[in-house]
Amino acid sequence: GENVEQHPSTLSVQEGDSAVIKCTYSDSASNYFPWYKQELGKGPQLIIDIRSNVGEKKDQRIAVTLNKTAKHFSLHITETQPEDSAVYFCAASRAGGSYIPTFGRGTSLIVHP
Amino acid sequence: DAGVIQSPRHEVTEMGQEVTLRCKPISGHNSLFWYRQTMMRGLELLIYFNNNVPIDDSGMPEDRFSAKMPNASFSTLKIQPSEPRDSAVYFCASRPGGASYEQYFGPGTRLTVT
Numbered sequence: 001g002e003n004v005e006q007h008p009s010t011l012s013v014q015e016g017d018s019a020v021i022k023c024t025y026s027d028s029a030s031n032y033f034p035w036y037k038q039e040l041g042k043g044p045q046l047i048i049d050i051r052s053n054v055g056e057k058k059d060q061r062i063a064v065t066l067n068k069t070a071k072h073f074s075l076h077i078t079e080t081q082p083e084d085s086a087v088y089f090c091a092a093s094r095a096g097g098s099y100i101p102t103f104g105r106g107t108s109l110i111v112h113p
Numbered sequence: 114d115a116g117v118i119q120s121p122r123h124e125v126t127e128m129g130q131e132v133t134l135r136c137k138p139i140s141g142h143n144s145l146f147w148y149r150q151t152m153m154r155g156l157e158l159l160i161y162f163n164n165n166v167p168i169d170d171s172g173m174p175e176d177r178f179s180a181k182m183p184n185a186s187f188s189t190l191k192i193q194p195s196e197p198r199d200s201a202v203y204f205c206a207s208r209p210g211g212a213s214y215e216q217y218f219g220p221g222t223r224l225t226v227t
Contacts, residue, residue, distance in 0.1 A: 032214055043117070043204050043218030044156075089156065098168070099214040100146075103156045 006104025023090035030092040117219035138207030
């Protein structure tokens with residue numbers, strides 16, 4: 001089955017700095033990679049996703065990159081704000097698996113004002 | 114839309130008691146998922162339904178766990194009897210189907226078994 005590794009487990013930055021979270025996956029057939037943000041006391045919420053036919057996708061201050069050859073993908077947050085503080089999960093999925101995501105273990109991002 | 118609704122939000126029970134968690138998915142969504150979240154194991158998929166039919170329950174830890182989806186607007190996850198190691202946050206999520214793969218999570222039920 002798919003295995004998703006996520007690093008770091010904790011990331012502390014100053015407001016305004018950039019934050020990068022990295023994930024690797026094992027199943028070369030995976031072709032859909034969502035990122036979820038989980039705020040304290042809430043369920044995860046999709047913030048951005050990328051499909052394997054593109055290498056990069058941006059949405060305002062967040063961007064994702066995908067390297068299919070190396071089987072790794074990353075989340076980039078620029079100009080971090082205190083409200084970006086949350087746990088971020090990467091995931092990988094594929095058509096043969098009904099696009100059921102295999103989640104990484106999560107990264108706790110702390111943005112200090 | 115109200116989003117995915119879960120009840121109760123918090124449940125404290127004694128070992129050996131039956132626990133029932135409830136979920137109302139977003140109207141029109143055709144897939145429903147139950148997850149368990151713990152510090153040790155992260156987010157684990159327990160079971161998922163497609164059009165009210167259980168498709169994959171390989172994540173259900175043991176026979177003490179059961180899930181049902183009697184109709185498109187309601188699902189339950191039951192633990193009987195409960196054990197302290199079942200303490201976790203349980204999430205329900207739904208998905209619209211078609212070309213959308215996004216899962217919409219509920220707020221979760223925090224279960225504590227003493």
